[in-house]
Amino acid sequence: MSVEKVNLGAAGELAIRSLIERAPLASSLAEAFKKEGFRLALVGGPVRDAILGRLGNDLDFTTDAHPHQTKKILKSWADNVWDTGILFGTVAGKRGDTTVEVTTYRTEKYEENSRNPDVEFGDTIEGDLSRRDFTVNSMALELTGVKPEFIDPFDGLGDLAKRVLRTPSSATQSFSDDPLRMMRAARFASQLGFDIDSEVTEAMTSMASRISIISAERVRDEFVKLLMSDRPRIGITILVDTGLADLVVPEIPKLRLEIDEHHHHKDVYEHSITVLEQAISQEERLGGPNLVIRLAALLHDIGKPKTRNLLEGGGVSFHHHEVVGSRLSKNRMKALRFDNDTIEAVETLVALHLRFHGYGDGEWTDSAVRRYVRDAGDLLVHLHVLTRADCTTRNAKKADRLARTYDGLEARIAKLSEEEELSKIRPDLDGAQVMSLLGIKPSADVGKALDFLMELRMEHGPLGEERATEELIQWWKARRHP
Template identity: 60%
Template sequence: MSAAQRHAVRQLLRIAPVVDELGERFTAAGQELALVGGSVRDALLDRLGQDLDFTTSARPEQTKRLLSGWAESVWDVGEAYGTIGASKAGFQIEVTTYRSDVYDRASRKPQVAYGETISDDLVRRDFTINAMALRLPSREFVDPHGGLPDLGRKVIRTPGTPETSFSDDPLRMMRAARFAAQLGFQVAPEVIDAMRRMADRLDIISAERIRDELTKLLLSDDPRAGLTLLVDTGLADRMLPELPALRLEIDEHHRHKDVYEHSLTVLEQAIELEDRLPDGGPDLTIRLAALLHDIGKPKTRKFEPGGGVSFHHHDVVGAKMARKRLTKLRFPSATVDAVSKLTELHLRFHGYGTGQWTDSAVRRYIRDAGDLLDHLHVLTRSDCTTRNPRKAKALQRSYDSLEERIEQLAEQEELQKIRPDLDGNQIMAILGLTPGPVVGRAYKHMLDIRMDRGPLSEEEATAELLKWWAEQPEAAG
């Protein structure tokens, strides 16, 4: 028995009570049942979690009846696609009827067709490593397409021709890149060739499905491998064109960093620093921000006299571009806002210089970052990819100094909760105003005062408000 098979046996013993009971239940009803796909693959890789996937000869309504009374809960959200879900003993279970789908080449969704055998089901799966099954309760291993050898070689191949598989579901091209990132596997040359030739087929896939696949890739252990494959095959041009656009030409007269490689390195360095974040990692917001923080550079690049290159305002331009792209990919608005803000703020630290920022400047840095301050710390530290050790250490010391000052100020003042020394009600009472735009302007002025000078007494704050009010045209009226 190979090491992989021994690992699988240990995993299967852990889930045996559930899978054996379920297998016997379906067999008694005259139906076939098999553990399938990612569950078998992960068992062989000794990484099986709590999600178990099964395939069956039973139709969805029959599956629902067989699960009812055995499972702790049953749901039919995926019934239209032949899938019934359930939970049992801490496991999340999905049982799907054998599929033999028919795809309309211009449609984003398959026309669901049920198969009659497990062979019908396995041949339609995306890759050979996901086209293995374990019949239950007999535990007969089924591997008609050589998934086990491919798993041993760490190779991603398709059960049939790549062209057929990708025509059926073009998202599988992105999935190949995701598995390369998640598993550390190599994609077979013929699969890569098909990805290059068929990249434009990705255009028929919904933004939501692309977003979900990109998210899984970014949250993997090695997103660089998957992203590189997306760029090299032209798939990124179809769904994240800002990434390949970072590959700016570099010549001997206009030397500057390779922005594309720099961005991938920043992503890797941000991943290494994720333990600094409140929830640890993996963290989608910081990974997206690290990848996209410089996407404004191609649009702002300017060749300066003397051979230099500048990218003025690429932070502001990049923030707008990030917002537009992530919105188009249907990312949640909170994620869009966070990544856009981090992109806009990622250069702010470089004004810190030799640590001569005033307390007011530090307060504004904290105020502008808000709840994303820890993310901004990670992004800024990750954005140092210089090969000059002395420069790298100087930047690190400078940022250490800024963080120390932030902590010191935070102890003195509740910086995360900075508010003016007078609230809206106090402003209206002092100036005799009713709610309206003038109160908003007064509030903003008092907030600026608070940022510049720190906390004031009520008497001092009132004096500042009255001084401001005396200069306003409304006061004269």
């Protein structure tokens, strides 16, 4: 197929003009490549996003220059250059606020059991575009000609107008070349709100097992992008329906518990997705889109399938599902190679997500409120968001009562925080004071003494040094002479 120079009409010309105006550095970079006798084209997502009116500051280019030639040109143009992807043909640079990645024309595919693609450099932009994941990402804007030329050999513009995801080659061939594209389909459906072509969906379903050859890190990165999109429900549902989730996050499809006429309970899968959406609606409390709260919301009930118990006479219980779910969350996130801080935060939130339901109508003592704050630690606002999002009842009176009760708990936390600096709860004496008062050296006894003082602090609030000293000495005497 020859490269098609499309006559875009008024709308298309406007898109190109908008792209050039919004990415002025693209023109200067093109001049640098043209000066050395090479071609350069803006390609893929940035072209798509420019047409959609959502172009950002990260630009992707393709060129007939080989990687080391690209690196040399970028060094003369960019403020900073890095070549961590040079083996795959990619060199990156940054100039001002704009980051660029320039990749040599290439073709790539996965061998049957390989976790990394075999990359071969190509000679034409046509070949480069044919190897890309979806037609809406297989458009290019050639910048080194007399004037910018729009290149669209697979009617990506038409698919963009129809809001559909289709592959340049057959979906089977595309996903065989790179199985991660199956997850990208779900991710783009979430990010763009597009439908997936039926051939693509069929291939994803029949080839889902191929995702197992992809490294956990790459799978994680795609899953995170999906989860952080504006419409994660769309992508998660696609992963579940095609069977990809069974291999990537199997705990999620397991939430689709069977429900019979005698043992009624909420659809846990639907509930979890709704909790995710309701948490997203409160993210302004966390400063904007937040990966930890989204993961915790999605995973908070994954302990239910393992703890499900059918009760005599009807009904279902899920005793200690928060404990089981916390462990399962940790294991899944470790398998996906999440960083330790994120794993620990999500594990903590899943473990604590039911704590509020012991609050009743506000019967907790100040001590219990202090413990709630201490156990949440830096994740207190996350826990507020998760707990509120976890109310998906259709009973308006019950929902209103729960909201008002949690309002009351937050008010009590605020009042105690003002009085006692709850976020900085610590014993009234420090380790040095304990050792001086008790005449002991650093040892396990110091830790036990501090634990005793912390319990006093939690139970009674600030004691002051004088009373804390009296209590400590009495405790020490009782330990020495029981």
